[in-house]
Amino acid sequence: MVALLAGALLVALWTAAHYGLSDDRRYLLPTPLAVLEALGANAPVLARATCNTLEGALLGFGLALAFGGLAALVLSLSPLVRAGLSPYLMLLQLTPVPVLAPLFVLWAGPGLRSVALITFLVCFFPLVVNTTQGLVSTDRQLVELFRMCRASRWQEIWRLRVPAALPYFFTGLRIAAILAPIGAVIGDYSAGSSAGDGGGLGFQALIYSSQAKYPALFAVVAITGALGFLFSGGVLLLSRLALGHWHESYARRDV
Amino acid sequence: MPPASAIVEFRGVAKKFGDGPPVLADITLTARPGELISFVGPSGCGKSTLLRLIAGLTGVSDGVLTVDGRTPEQAAAELAFVFQEPTLLPWLNVARNVEVPQTLRGVPAAERAVSRARALALVGLAGREAAWPRQLSGGQKMRVSLARALTLAPKILLLDEPFGALDELTRGRLQEELLAIRAQQGWTAFFVTHSVAEAVLLSDRVFVMAASPGRLRAEIAVPLAYPRTAETRLARDYQDLVVEVSRRLRVAETAATAA
Numbered sequence: 001m002v003a004l005l006a007g008a009l010l011v012a013l014w015t016a017a018h019y020g021l022s023d024d025r026r027y028l029l030p031t032p033l034a035v036l037e038a039l040g041a042n043a044p045v046l047a048r049a050t051c052n053t054l055e056g057a058l059l060g061f062g063l064a065l066a067f068g069g070l071a072a073l074v075l076s077l078s079p080l081v082r083a084g085l086s087p088y089l090m091l092l093q094l095t096p097v098p099v100l101a102p103l104f105v106l107w108a109g110p111g112l113r114s115v116a117l118i119t120f121l122v123c124f125f126p127l128v129v130n131t132t133q134g135l136v137s138t139d140r141q142l143v144e145l146f147r148m149c150r151a152s153r154w155q156e157i158w159r160l161r162v163p164a165a166l167p168y169f170f171t172g173l174r175i176a177a178i179l180a181p182i183g184a185v186i187g188d189y190s191a192g193s194s195a196g197d198g199g200g201l202g203f204q205a206l207i208y209s210s211q212a213k214y215p216a217l218f219a220v221v222a223i224t225g226a227l228g229f230l231f232s233g234g235v236l237l238l239s240r241l242a243l244g245h246w247h248e249s250y251a252r253r254d255v
Numbered sequence: 256m257p258p259a260s261a262i263v264e265f266r267g268v269a270k271k272f273g274d275g276p277p278v279l280a281d282i283t284l285t286a287r288p289g290e291l292i293s294f295v296g297p298s299g300c301g302k303s304t305l306l307r308l309i310a311g312l313t314g315v316s317d318g319v320l321t322v323d324g325r326t327p328e329q330a331a332a333e334l335a336f337v338f339q340e341p342t343l344l345p346w347l348n349v350a351r352n353v354e355v356p357q358t359l360r361g362v363p364a365a366e367r368a369v370s371r372a373r374a375l376a377l378v379g380l381a382g383r384e385a386a387w388p389r390q391l392s393g394g395q396k397m398r399v400s401l402a403r404a405l406t407l408a409p410k411i412l413l414l415d416e417p418f419g420a421l422d423e424l425t426r427g428r429l430q431e432e433l434l435a436i437r438a439q440q441g442w443t444a445f446f447v448t449h450s451v452a453e454a455v456l457l458s459d460r461v462f463v464m465a466a467s468p469g470r471l472r473a474e475i476a477v478p479l480a481y482p483r484t485a486e487t488r489l490a491r492d493y494q495d496l497v498v499e500v501s502r503r504l505r506v507a508e509t510a511a512t513a514a
Contacts, residue, residue: 141342148310148336149359159359163346246346246387 030215035222038215045204046216050223053200056112057184057227060119064176067120068127069169075128076135076161093125097183101190110191115200118187123176130175134168135161167247170239177235181227201227261321262288262411262443263309268318269468270304277468278304282318284462284471288410291437291444293454293461295500297508301469302447306413309445310336323410330411335404339416341396343388349375350384353403367406374402377436394425398432405436412444419449427485430456434483451500455493456483461500465507472507475500 011032018031030038039046075082097118104114138161146156188202201220208217244250263286270279279301286292294302307313308320311327311334322330335356343352351358353374354367362370375381378398388396397417404412418426430453437444448454454461455477463473479493487493 139342141338141340142344144312145336145338145342145355146359147312148331148334149356150331151359155359160344163344166346246389248345248389 027212027214030218034215035218038213039219039222042216042219046201046219046223049199049201049204049220050227052112053115053181053184053188053202053224054227056115056187056200057119057180057231059112059116060121060183060187061123061176061180061231063116063120064123064127064180065173068124068172068176069131071124071128072131072135072165072169073157075132082132089125089128092121097122097186098190101187105191111199114191115184115187118191119180119183122179122183122186126175126179127169127172130172131165131169134165137168138164167243167249170235170243173235174232174239177231178228180231181224185224260287261285262290262323263445264319264321266319266321268308268315268320270301270308270313270316277316279308280468280470282469282471284474286443286445288443289441290459291446291457293446293448293458294464295448295451295454295461295504296464296469296472297466299469300464300466302464303415304469306336306415306445306447309411310334310413332407333410335407335409335412337400337404337412337414337417339419341388341393341400343396343399345388347388348384349380349386349388349391349399352388352399353406355403356407370406370408371402374405375399377405377439378402378432392425393421394429397421397429401429401433401436405440409442412442414444414446416447416449418453426453431485433457434481438482451504452488452497455479455496455500456487463500463503463507465510472510473503475503 014029015031015033018026018029021029075085100121101114101118104117108114108117142160142164143156146160151159184200185202185205188200189206190202192199192203192206201224205217205220208214208220240250265282265284268279268282269277271277282305284292294305296302304313308315309322309327311322311331314327320327323333324330344355347355350371353371357367357370371384372381375384378401380395380398380402383391383395388399391399401417418429421429434457446454446457451461458477461475461477462471463475464470465472475496477496479487479490479496
């Protein structure tokens with residue numbers, strides 16, 4: 001409710017700002033109405049671009065989920081493995097995407113595959129780091145309980161370490177969900193292609209910008225934001241489903 | 256060979272970790288089946304290490320330790336441990352938590368359910384199977400932890416300050432419940448505590464320990480009659496024993512400081 005009011009206020013301010021500008025500079029800030037019109041007028045193009053970006057984002061996110069979980073399991077097995085691999089993981093995260101993009105294009109070709117790879121890269125790190133942290137932070141006494149019960153290594157991992165790491169995993173997943181649409185758009189921006197079924201939102205932003213179609217550019221911004229909400233919302237929902245019944249962070253408090 | 260009447264026997268047992276100073280030295284004691292033995296002593300006297308040795312969680316550095324006529328590792332199936340913290344798995348409800356040890360041992364579900372129901376009834380938590388750990392009070396969590404240990408029908412129960420974190424009232428009630436359960440089940444138990452009163456109420460024998468290295472300084476038999484209840488606390492001979500153990504404890508601490 002409060003958020004809706006704030007939104008309405010923002011739109012009003014925005015419109016006022018548009019009319020506050022001199023006539024020759026109003027193109028800098030199209031009215032929300034003009035943006036909506038552009039959205040309608042370019043609907044087929046934008047819908048296709050959105051689908052392409054969504055596909056890249058989901059694919060990259062899914063890859064990060066699968067490989068991130070696996071990598072975290074491997075890393076959690078021994079401090080030696082962690083010490084050996086951590087610097088390279090860091091390196092992967094520290095290399096800026098625009099620098100890597102041409103390499104991905106070289107290997108995977110422009111378009112979806114490169115976009116997915118870039119999204120994967122962006123999402124992978126927060127997932128691995130958080131999940132690994134969770135897997136090695138299991139309560140010592142719980143581990144002793146399992147040892148007392150003569151649990152196998154396998155049982156210790158699946159019945160103890162993995163569930164205990166879930167809250168950490170979801171923290172990583174939330175970060176990754178925020179980064180996935182951003183990664184896909186940036187990926188598209190630097191490795192997108194109009195070949196085949198056309199580019200995604202990043203590519204479309206480039207085109208609109210070069211054509212000086214600013215209301216349409218704003219429409220792309222709005223869609224990107226909406227995608228971000230979709231991803232974060234989805235993960236929040238998942239997290240509630242998985243942790244809601246037991247984790248402290250979901251406990252009802254009377255305070 | 257240990258005498259047939261011994262279920263746990265320490266003979267000249269010493270323990271040290273790595274190249275560190277000895278944590279325990281010259282521990283010799285024999286526990287008879289069904290006995291409850293308490294260890295009281297200052298922090299760092301190795302009380303918990305004693306339990307961990309019996310549990311086979313760590314090995315002896317010197318001497319011989321026999322559990323149920325075997326090595327601690329071989330006897331592991333006869334043991335259950337109750338930790339200072341309830342150590343429940345927060346993502347499992349009460350029922351599944353109580354079943355954890357049997358689940359890990361591959362006991363079929365039907366059989367697990369029977370032991371679980373029996374154990375939860377013993378600790379007064381029948382009907383709370385579906386509750387989550389976060390919904391329970393400290394005392395209830397400890398009851399679940401106790402029930403979990405009892406599902407294994409252990410010959411030997413190891414309790415490491417299980418009531419230490421509870422408020423006085425809850426603690427008293429759990430002590431009485433433990434006495435009642437023991438009367439029904441007759442396991443042998445080793446109980447580590449900071450509370451002299453608790454040790455005297457629950458035990459057949461109390462060992463006073465001194466630190467660096469941990470040694471058994473004094474052995475006090477507790478000939479109070481069973482069944483022991485809340486009334487026992489008011490009895491003169493109980494109170495005399497508490498005073499006696501406290502005095503021995505102070506002597507042990509003074510000797511350690513002087514050394």
